[in-house]
Amino acid sequence: MLLPGDVTLERIKEVAPRAIVLSGGPNSVHIADAPQLSPGFFEYCASNSIPVLGICYGMQLLVHALGGEVKAADGGGEYGRMAIRTTQASALYAQDTEHSQQVWMSHGDEAVRLPQGFCSVATSEQGAIVAVECAERKLFGLQYHPEVMHSERGTATLRQFLFGIAGIPADWKIENVLEEEMQKLRQTVGPDEHVICALSGGVDSTVAATLVHKVVGERLHCVFVDNGLLRFKEAERVMETFEQHLHLPVTKIDDAERMLGLLKGLKDPEAKRKAIGAEFIRVFQEFADDFKRQHGITPKYLVQGTLYPDVIESCPPPGSGQKHSHTIKSHHNVGGLPKDLKFSLIEPLRELFKDEVRALGRLPALNVPETFIARHPFPGPGLAVRVLGDVTEGDALDVLRAVDEVFIQTIREWGLYDRIWQAFAVFLPVRSVGVQGDQRTHSHVVALRAVTSADGMTADWFPFEPAFLRAVSTRICNTVRSVNRVVYDVTSKPPGTIEWE
Numbered sequence: 001m002l003l004p005g006d007v008t009l010e011r012i013k014e015v016a017p018r019a020i021v022l023s024g025g026p027n028s029v030h031i032a033d034a035p036q037l038s039p040g041f042f043e044y045c046a047s048n049s050i051p052v053l054g055i056c057y058g059m060q061l062l063v064h065a066l067g068g069e070v071k072a073a074d075g076g077g078e079y080g081r082m083a084i085r086t087t088q089a090s091a092l093y094a095q096d097t098e099h100s101q102q103v104w105m106s107h108g109d110e111a112v113r114l115p116q117g118f119c120s121v122a123t124s125e126q127g128a129i130v131a132v133e134c135a136e137r138k139l140f141g142l143q144y145h146p147e148v149m150h151s152e153r154g155t156a157t158l159r160q161f162l163f164g165i166a167g168i169p170a171d172w173k174i175e176n177v178l179e180e181e182m183q184k185l186r187q188t189v190g191p192d193e194h195v196i197c198a199l200s201g202g203v204d205s206t207v208a209a210t211l212v213h214k215v216v217g218e219r220l221h222c223v224f225v226d227n228g229l230l231r232f233k234e235a236e237r238v239m240e241t242f243e244q245h246l247h248l249p250v251t252k253i254d255d256a257e258r259m260l261g262l263l264k265g266l267k268d269p270e271a272k273r274k275a276i277g278a279e280f281i282r283v284f285q286e287f288a289d290d291f292k293r294q295h296g297i298t299p300k301y302l303v304q305g306t307l308y309p310d311v312i313e314s315c316p317p318p319g320s321g322q323k324h325s326h327t328i329k330s331h332h333n334v335g336g337l338p339k340d341l342k343f344s345l346i347e348p349l350r351e352l353f354k355d356e357v358r359a360l361g362r363l364p365a366l367n368v369p370e371t372f373i374a375r376h377p378f379p380g381p382g383l384a385v386r387v388l389g390d391v392t393e394g395d396a397l398d399v400l401r402a403v404d405e406v407f408i409q410t411i412r413e414w415g416l417y418d419r420i421w422q423a424f425a426v427f428l429p430v431r432s433v434g435v436q437g438d439q440r441t442h443s444h445v446v447a448l449r450a451v452t453s454a455d456g457m458t459a460d461w462f463p464f465e466p467a468f469l470r471a472v473s474t475r476i477c478n479t480v481r482s483v484n485r486v487v488y489d490v491t492s493k494p495p496g497t498i499e500w501e
Contacts, residue, residue: 012038081103087121221291423462459498
């Protein structure tokens, strides 16, 4: 169960947890309004033998609350991939056979003095304390993020905490999510009520639509919006796939002219995302109004394929349970929604990550075609967040579509598509001097981005062979004549994000 950082001890007692994980977050323990533990928290855990694991900020909070010292890290902190050295003489690493592993860091503060009874059981290559424990009291802390795929033995450490130390049975299955969400739908949507689904062609909205369709049947109405911000022949390819594989009722709406008109002159990424989110809702509202005129029934609900990373990065307003988060970017389906939304949202994937959504879609009960499951993620705002600046200026969208198509097709030809989480091109608002046909050119610069990830919360750049980069750069400059320079992005997340905007 997910509870907010300011949860009361009384609420924790109601849940009666078998183990507690204090999550990471953007705060410092020295900030006045940062999340704090309720009075009596440690006494309650001790008296009920409840193990506690603090991760990142959670570890700093654990150390600080029990009398240790946390301060700003020398050099500004640790971010991205880093080697740590562990000791096997610990409860957390008791199952490890190696003392070194690569983990994923993202912190500006660090513990420099531990509370009484605690010991350090892992340090980073820079000498920072990155794992602590007081095994007698069942209190543990990790400065790194074991939950992400780039922490190579992080899952094993979490399993040791949950199954070894806490003794929790490993009986949760993805089928449980399907059963719970279908039951919620039956309780929410009345037998005569109709539902609209925002269908993008990606795995998230497709799985959400298939799940809802299992419950409401023909009362589900899927809407695919061509907003003018799609990739090369995306609308045609998606609709064809819908018809051949998904067998859901889908209405395609062309909103390109109006969407691009709203985006004209907008350069700020947040402004673009919010404008796109509001326009999407207007399209769905017009569809609902037309449906009422034709059938005398107003669709009350809107299905979205919102994931938990969307919620985390968008930092919704008070009351959403994300009080202590920072806004990374407003996803169009969360932070970009208008305040006067007339629909009740149905978001069956809201507490899931991308890898879990794919597992859900592969269940026999849903049987979503692998054509959808294996697709690389594509942002809801589309190419608007891949053209830096005003998307309506010049030939930016056309150039980007052509470059992106060459990049993706080359990846497929080299057999790399399924090894990459997401790959795309970015149109940069700069021009470069070049020479083509023995003549001076002053043309566009594009960036290529390809990352590995499991859930989108962290990512690392994909290590293409130099021969691939040479081939794709040559092909782009030869086929998209208005481009004369190609760069490759080698930034992980953190410190960058996957998308540039």
